[in-house]
Amino acid sequence: MIEQEKQILSAYIDGTLSPTKKMEFETLLKNRADLQEEILRRRTQISRMLNYLPRVGLSKEARENIEQEVKSTIKQVIDQKNESLWERIKDTFSR
Amino acid sequence: MKRKEIFAFISPLLEQLYQFSHALLPDDLEAEQLVIDGVNGFIIKEKKWLSRFEVDEENEGRVRRIFFQKIIHHIYDLAQKRSMHFKSDKSDAFYELPLRNRAIMILRYQMNYTPEQIEDFLGLARWEVIEGIHNSRFTLMNELNAGTL
Numbered sequence: 332m333i334e335q336e337k338q339i340l341s342a343y344i345d346g347t348l349s350p351t352k353k354m355e356f357e358t359l360l361k362n363r364a365d366l367q368e369e370i371l372r373r374r375t376q377i378s379r380m381l382n383y384l385p386r387v388g389l390s391k392e393a394r395e396n397i398e399q400e401v402k403s404t405i406k407q408v409i410d411q412k413n414e415s416l417w418e419r420i421k422d423t424f425s426r
Numbered sequence: 427m428k429r430k431e432i433f434a435f436i437s438p439l440l441e442q443l444y445q446f447s448h449a450l451l452p453d454d455l456e457a458e459q460l461v462i463d464g465v466n467g468f469i470i471k472e473k474k475w476l477s478r479f480e481v482d483e484e485n486e487g488r489v490r491r492i493f494f495q496k497i498i499h500h501i502y503d504l505a506q507k508r509s510m511h512f513k514s515d516k517s518d519a520f521y522e523l524p525l526r527n528r529a530i531m532i533l534r535y536q537m538n539y540t541p542e543q544i545e546d547f548l549g550l551a552r553w554e555v556i557e558g559i560h561n562s563r564f565t566l567m568n569e570l571n572a573g574t575l
Contacts, residue, residue, distance in 0.1 A: 345559060347541050347552075380566045381535050384520060385452070389444040393458045397440055397465070398433075404466045405429050408473050 340366060344373055427479045435481075435493050436465060442537060443497060449532040450505035450525055452516045460508070464501035472496065498547045502529055519569040523562050526550075530558035 342348045343356050360366055389397075440461065447464070448457040469476065481489055509525050520528065529548055533539045539547065541555045548555075 345541065345556065347556060376567060377535075377563065380563065380570055383518070383566060383570070384531060384536055385449060385518070386536070387445055387448040387457075389441050390454075393444065393454065394440060397444075397458060397461050398437065400462045401436055401465050401469075402429075402433060404469050405432050408469050409429050409432065409477060 336366065340369060340373075344370065344377070427476050427481060431481060432469070432476055435490060436497075439490075439494055439497065442494070443501065445536065446498060446529070446532055447501055447505065449520075449528050450502070451508060451512050452514050452521055453512070456508070456512065460501055460504060463504055464497050467500040467504070468493075468497045471500075495543075495547050498533075499549060502548050505529075519566055523565060526554075527558045527562040530555055531562050534559055 339348070339352070339356055343353065348356060360370075443461045443464065444457055447460040448454075451457055451460055479489070506525060514521055520531070523531070526548070530544055530550075533544045533547060534541070541552065541559070544550070544555045545552055550558075
């Protein structure tokens with residue numbers, strides 16, 4: 332495997348190849364068992380490593396809290412424009 | 427866009443936003459607050475756009491992506507500021523990575539976004555995203571090979 336191929340292979344795995352280059356590389360791959368093997372090896376390594384990325388779920392309580400806060404902000408911010416000038420002045424001085 | 431429509435766009439994103447936030451500030455309450463503040467920041471900053479914008483079937487997918495991109499950006503900015511005062515008790519190799527690389531890794535490998543999308547989400551240059559992916563992978567692979575993970 333030449334150096335240039337290694338670079339393209341890395342970019343292919345990273346998903347940074349342009350669509351044209353990706354297609355070209357995939358055509359080349361069909362006749363290159365060594366490249367296919369290397370891709371498989373690297374993908375296996377990556378998937379092993381990915382098992383160690385944290386997977387955190389959003390609890391029901393946390394979701395409810397967030398949703399409540401978001402709803403309240405949307406109400407305050409988006410409805411503000413509908414208030415009359417008088418309401419806004421009154422609101423400012425009543426704080 | 428009406429109140430209900432805005433909420434309907436945000437609600438399905440909460441799971442991913444929380445996962446992202448938790449990777450940056452690994453504490454349940456801190457992550458929850460980070461999501462709230464990120465979403466609120468987005469609503470306040472984009473108030474005019476949200477009020478005027480009309481959603482139809484054609485632009486729905488694009489709008490959803492814009493929501494996600496902008497909220498992630500807010501969360502990332504806030505996390506950068508808060509991380510200076512945040513002390514994590516996590517000792518896993520993942521949490522030893524710099525905050526930026528944790529953000530990149532979660533978006534790339536847990537949420538399957540492309541490096542190009544991650545550039546937009548985090549406001550980074552392409553090389554910074556690629557470097558983040560490579561450095562993080564290298565670090566985690568070394569830990570894995572050393573058997574410390």
